[in-house]
Amino acid sequence: MSQNNTTKKPKILFVTSNQHTYGSTEMNTANHFAEIVLAYDVLIKAGFQVDFVSPNGGAIPIGYLKTSDSIQKKYIYDAKFMNLLKHTLTPDMINVSSYKAVYYSGGGAAMFGVPENKRIQDITMKIYENNGVISAVCHGTAGIINLKDPSGEYVYKGKKINGFPDMFENKDAKYYQEFPFSIEETINQNGGDFIYSKHGWDAYHKVDGRIITGQDPTASIVVAQKIVETLKKQEN
Helix, strand or coil: CCCCCCCCCCEEEEECCCCCECCCCCCECCEEHHHHHHHHHHHHHCCCEEEEECCCCECCCEECCCCCCHHHHHHHCCHHHHHHHHCEECHHHCCHHHEEEEEECCCHHHHCCCCCCHHHHHHHHHHHHCCCEEEEEHHHHHHHCCCECCCCCECCCCCEECCCCHHHCCCCCHHHHCCCCCHHHHHHHCCCEECCCCCCCCCCEEEECCEEEECCHHHHHHHHHHHHHHHHHHHC
């Protein structure tokens, strides 16, 4: 099933979270709007169709908005686009064979509900096994930590992986103490090679085969560009 009427364009699946708070607290969290729309804009202009999925389907919380950014402003006033975020698909609605890539967007919400969702894990791995791309940005990398190939190995074992590093987290803060795990530590413990920029906010990203990961919101555009490049190489 698709969120759009167009079915001829190659499709990319954005994974988002339904989580409104940090854990069981009353501290608000959300999906990072820039990480969604900056990548979306690149992919739509490159001729792809984008669908959105979340663990529960339906509306997702958005935050970290910056309306002084022209692309964010464009989409927040785009009723058709915002309707997609109000009506995300459930995992059971996804026809895996339709998609060329998966993109996990970040924001604090990405740490909850998505990483442990086995249905989304299965969808992602089937797309990857069909020569598709796995991508993530910032805390979206949390969504790939449990991904395993058919042999039971973590899909990122021995691969260079990027995401939001611990050095930029405030580990003493309440929000961080609600996180179920450290992205950086978990990737490394499971055999991945977590690589990051100590400068930060510099569009840092890693491409290792068909796994593409970015460090923070500034990497959203380049991660999307690398998805396009990787998929176009396969066509040649």
